[in-house]
Amino acid sequence: MADSTHIPQAPPAVAGLVRRLLRRKMAVFGLVIIVVVVGSAMLAPWIVRYSPDEQLFEGLTLQGAPMPPNAQFLMGTDLLGRDLFSRMLYGARTSLIIGVVANGAALMIGTLVGLTAGFLRGWVGAILMRFTDLMMAFPALLLAICLAAIFQPSLWIVAMVIALVNWVQTARVVYTETTSLAEREFIAAERTLGASQSRILFRHILPHLVPTLIVWGTLGISVTVLLEATLSFLGVGMQPPTPSWGNIIFENQTYFQAAPWLVFIPGAAILLLALAFNLVGDALREVLDPTQRGRD
Incomplete structure (x- = not known):
């Protein structure tokens, strides 16, 4: 008789991957940073005391200069008397939304281009990969600046611009993987048995790309x-007064010597968040690598 109190658990393979990931201290460190940043950004309205755009007279010294960190303003204030802690938490929302949306869009574009080129090959693949090579020839930052200058910067425009310059690396990786998979014996066997192109693509090739896409996306x-x-x-990115970690530095760079916390705090936040995603991505690459199984 089946136990009615049985609680469904994660599949053994998934549970094993999670355990192996959590054995890596640096990955756990990265996950903690990501959880803290995401949680703080989501709960920002309930955490902060002041609106991120509210200019507070009490947030300035008698000389009208920004106030350093203190009990009332945990991260100090900026040159307009706005609470830096509030702007950092709301800026985290902006940076995370753009990061996730832009990266997701770039991942989809790159996967579509690389998968199509690697699977169909021929003249279609040649045209797609030559276009990818052409895009890679342009410096990503310079191209992003040009595109951002053409359009009126907003959250979604900035995300679109970043996606348009970041998909090429994904396309190259997916193309290489797809080309390799298409030449494997099990794909040749499927073709011999009369499997359709769509079945081979979506049932046999695309699932093998999932680990690579997870790592590359992270x-x-x-x-x-x-x-x-x-x-x-x-x-040329997010425009004030909408806070983002980048424009917080941009707005306060002139006060770098007089009020260094206005630059160091957002700069450290950007560095830590980028480091956290890199640590988790590197750990996922090791965990999902079949050659590493059995070594943990």
């Missing part, structure tokens, strides 16, 4: 967060 978020911060710092 690592890619750190790249998009850094690129968004760079664009905002250069003034």
